[in-house]
Amino acid sequence: MLKRNLGPLLFGLIGCAILISLSIWQFQRMQWKEGLIAAAYEGLAAAPVPLPENPTEAKDEYTPVLLDGEILAGEVHVLTSRPGQGPGFTIIAPFQTADGRRILLDRGFVREAEKDATRPLGPIAGPAVLLWPDESDSYTPAPDLARNFWFARDVTPMAEELATLPILAVITEAQLDGAPRPLPVTVNFRNRHLEYTVTWAGLAVAWAFMTGVWITARERGTEKNLRV
Structure with missing residues (x-):
């Protein structure tokens, strides 16, 4: 059986390995993004400082x-x-x-x-x-x-x-009468990595299931041919 289905089995294992690796990568990305979000909220809660001489997005946002x-x-x-x-x-x-x-x-x-x-x-x-x-x-x-x-x-x-x-x-505070209404600054990072993690994991499960269906169908076809 193993020898007859070595090709489909390898195809299924390689596909599952790729999909699982993508799921793990998205999980790691989610952890990284959550760290950025936490750092941003921590920055917003800090005491104000003088405007830096050369502020940059990577170093000074929020x-x-x-x-x-x-x-x-x-x-x-x-x-x-x-x-x-x-x-x-x-x-x-x-x-x-x-x-x-x-x-x-x-x-x-x-x-x-x-x-x-x-x-x-x-x-x-x-x-x-x-x-x-x-x-x-x-x-x-x-x-x-x-x-x-x-x-x-x-x-x-x-x-x-x-x-x-x-x-x-x-x-964050209006300084002049008749000025526009300042609005709160909120942290606005796009973080859909949990969704992507679950999606890739689900595809890995589906791939494994379909591989099993494929191998089972091949075995049934082989048994039918043998009976004939």
Whole structure:
């Protein structure tokens, strides 16, 4: 029996081994992603620090900082919506720090009717969080620059549009009367690795089952031929 079914058996074992290895890999990815999420929440809970000299996404995302500087003229309007508030826009403006750097400042949310309203500018000093949002992919439409409609907080293009460094600070407390409404910063990592882990494991079980069905069918066919 073993010799007759060596080919199907090897085919089944190799397939199961590949699927199980993919399941293990996704499980390891899940553990890695959960570590990143835990580190992000730990960072958000830390005390604010002065804005780092050269912040980077890998090192400084979700770091609370204390901003000191001035909100400048010019805005990018990112289409969004908020539960209980309806459609609106996230307002991104250039911000000049006290040491002369120009960065992006997420001022918060305004309703759709407030898109083109005049907003207060000037000096502020208060808390913010460094963020590099992962909101765009190959399906995200390009911004409509003529109407100032953006569909994601994409740091690099926004920085080019507003002539700033590619650094985004999300303000957490409104500092000026009539300013947009700051919204809480939440950790937004995509983590579907448990789903993928279970999927690959399920496919391995199905592969093993179908291999067994195949071998059983071959054996029954062999017995029938022998009887004939």
